[in-house]
Amino acid sequence: MPLQDLRSQATSRSPDELVEHLKSFELDLEFTAGIWFFTPMDSRFHDRYKEDLSLEERLEIAASLKEYGLVGLEAHYPNEINEDNLDLWKDFQEDTGIELVTTIPLLFYDSQFEFGSLSNPNEEIRQNAIERTKRTFRMAKEVDADFSVIWPGIDGYENPFGIDLAAMRDRFETGLAEALDAVPGTRVAFEPKPYEPRGHILYGLTPEGNLLGRNVEALLENDENQRLLDEGHKIVCMNPEIGHVHMGYEDLPYALSWPLSEGRLAHTHWNSQPLGNYDQDLNVGTISPEQMEAGLYTLKMHGYDGLFGIDINPERQPVDTALKISMDALRAAKERINNLDHERIVEATTNPSENRGFIEAYLARERAPEGADLPPIEETLETTVDDVAA
Secondary structure, eight states: OOOOOOGGGGOOOOHHHHHHHHHHOOOOOOEEEEGGGGSOOOOSSSOOSSOOOOHHHHHHHHHHTGGGTEEEEEEEETTTSOTTTHHHHHHHHHHHOOEEEEEEEOOSSSGGGTTOSTTOSSHHHHHHHHHHHHHHHHHHHHTTOSBEEEOOTTSEESOOTTOOHHHHHHHHHHHHHHHHHHSTTOOEEEOOOSSSSSSEETTOSHHHHHHHHHHHHTTOOOHHHHHHHHTTOOSEEEOOBHHHHHHTTOOHHHHHHHHHHTTOBOOEEEOBOOSSSSOOOBOTTSSOHHHHHHHHHHHHHHTOOSOEEEOOOOTTSOHHHHHHHHHHHHHHHHHHHHTSOHHHHHHHHHSGGGSTTHHHHHHHHHHSOTTOOOOOHHHHHOOSOSOOOO
């Protein structure tokens, strides 16, 4: 299918225009899910708490969630989608209307990628990674997927001493550019993560993903790719995961604003995560719901009309229950931000010196349960101080 047009994400609006946009635009919550977490994952700390499920069994669960809002699935090549089960995926799409929205090259699991995939200093292994990426892009076209996610989970290091880090990044970027030129018209949605399984992963923070996009696009030579770039489309886009953002101590609204400001936000992965810590993939909204609301508001400000991918690890819950909880959390947050006074919020953020404390006081009231005994906001914002020092 043609690339989704993301260019409007980067639209710059005056305060008045932003208010009108916030009043008229609503996020369209359509959900996708990674087929990998429909069956229990391996852990080095404990046995599986649930029985392993075949791909057919996982797809059956996914089909049952269509009425609840699941519109798409995500799968890795070659372990979850491949030439042998391609017909199964095509039949599933035709029978259910649930699309395979992304194919993901498995570049982090195989033992051959012990020292990296696209950045591997061993040229033979690096070429294997490039070829797998090309095959994944071709598979995406075969199933009419929207994009291919790239996650460089094994491309990194623990001990930086003596490593030519610039050369490592160069190998990764030129390898990805080679794959994109081999399958022109493919869009990549890059997913940063600061660490785990490597001590430090390449392009681990959201702004680094933007930088990767610029660097790789500057290397592209295929005529079709050049045409898309000349028209202002981005080819190397992003798929930020909320858990990864918080592992890197990033602020979610700020992180999302980076790809949005360049029209690079192709997809989003939602879960929840304490700042730092190991990658927990908790249900959406379990931790830091205020970050979820602020992140959704940033998406609303930029007119994001992409999909909302759920990427969780429901070890102790049925997968369909965990997915429903996560969808409900996003729906509830959407309703909360839609009902805010957008005009007052924009006024407070564009004229902060005249609206000291308003945002905090206003949100405290909006988040309070009905009937909460709070004084009028004007009373809270009253002060005996005539002036506030700069």
